[in-house]
Amino acid sequence: MTNLHYSLAGKKIWVAGHRGMVGAALVRQLETIDCNIITATHGELDLTRQTDVEHWMAENKPDAIFMAAARVGGILANDTYPVEFLIDNMKIETNVFSAAHAVGVNRMVFLGSSCIYPRLAAQPMNEDALLTGPLEPTNQWYAIAKIAGVMMTQAYRRQHGRDYISCMPTNLYGPGDNFDLNESHVLSALIVKAHQAKEADAESFAVWGTGNPKREFLYVDDLAQACVFLMERYSADETINVGCGEDITIRDVAQTVADVVGFTGTITNDLHKPDGTPRKFMDSGRINALGWHASTSLKEGIAKTYAWYLEHGA
16 A cells, blocks of 8 residues: 555546536535536536547546446346446446546546445455455446446556556445435435425335344545545555444434434334345445544434435425
8 A cells, every 4th residue: 555645736637427426525525625627417428438438538638537427326226227237337437447548647536336345245344355255136237347447447557557546435325315216225215215204294114124234324525535535645456445434224224314304203114125235334444544534423414415305305
């Protein structure tokens, strides 16, 4: 692991995927730095089209890239559209990496996902667990695509000397999350369910499965701070985990959401729905040792996310 100081001040920085939850948080964070942020909407640039990406990259020539663009979704979306989750994400990664290298971009942070680790990896999961066992079947296609992205950072470092790195965020939530119950991740889905139950004066709302699985949740603006921190200070082949340092059962996070939303009914279990991975807790010791720690508590983050949902989504 190599420490460095790469200043973003005065640089032209492309946030790929700036309209997504992570990309938008990265833009918010970069706006606190004296840098030139460049973006492209899907209408302006389809990242699955190689020639389009090559032309755009040659015209814009960023100094550094935060690679946050991806097709994302929860268990249902992954299970319903495995082809898109595999192929679209691999196209996006391949096109961005190859075009960046072609125009001489030497610094990139690729954002992976904690789902790249084996389903039954030892907990907490450290970076060495990658490729040591079978993946969680419900999102294995997305995981394979993200693993390919991690390998691309290592391949471009090894063959071409590019200073590309990858980081693995844990489960994310925050402003800009997807609140569509057909595609959302667990925490945003719980916010919608609790809000709808409160508005309907319902007696209960249901969580998927038993409620026993444990998850770690990271507020998206904390991740954005971590990504900028790593861009400026980290250079190594090895991927690096980014988590908050604690996990919680789905049952308990549902209760925390209910408390924040103001729903006072009961929380039930839909046992016809899957649990997913039994536990997913990341070892963030590597980034903590460099000096970064998450700063937003779960209840504070949920409150901020719910406020955003009331303003934009509900």
